[in-house]
Amino acid sequence: MSKSTNHPYEELLAAYSAGSLPLSQALCISAHLEHCETCGQKLRRLNRVGSELMQQLKPARASSELKQRLLDSLDSLAEAAPSTQAPENVNPSIPRCLRQFIDGSYDDLRWKRVSADIQSVELCRDSNGARVELLKIKPGGSATTHTHLGDEYTVILEGSFSDEAGLYREGDFMVRGTSDKHTPVATLDRECICLAVTEGPIQFTGFVSRMMNPFIRRSYA
């Protein structure tokens, strides 16, 4: 387990503990938790607080019909739950929460070229429209300077990158808001693979790359 130095803020962990986060954000928190014992401990504390609060609530009498519907939905959830067991051919660095989208290794995915330095592959779309994707930046490669029309959540899965705010390593979690403008650059030693959730299209701010904005926005339509 690596020593992450960039963590989700407490409110996000509390919402994760309460099960109230959108799937896309919950995937980022889960991927970070697989790297971070500090947040694992915080989450266990939040879960304890949540269960104590639940115990203090006065139970309402449930009808037998409601009880049966609850039992039926639990049965169907158990049947639908994806297996988190790693098949033998799975790269162990792929977080368990992402294995339902990645069959084998990162190399087996259908990466699409974004720029000379970056490739991406979409894993899924959240019901709120957020895009869940992996980004691969080549060693020393740079993402064009950009801002976001919504928040962007990033977790580093392999390698490291730096931007105007500092250096980020495997397991690090970060959120960039609409007012943040940044230029991530992968370190030279190896390629960098990140889990990225964008709630709206990114907005390139460089002179030439601004031309790409209409095409990026269209891909969110």
Ligand SMILES: [Zn+2]
């Ligand atoms: Zn953490």
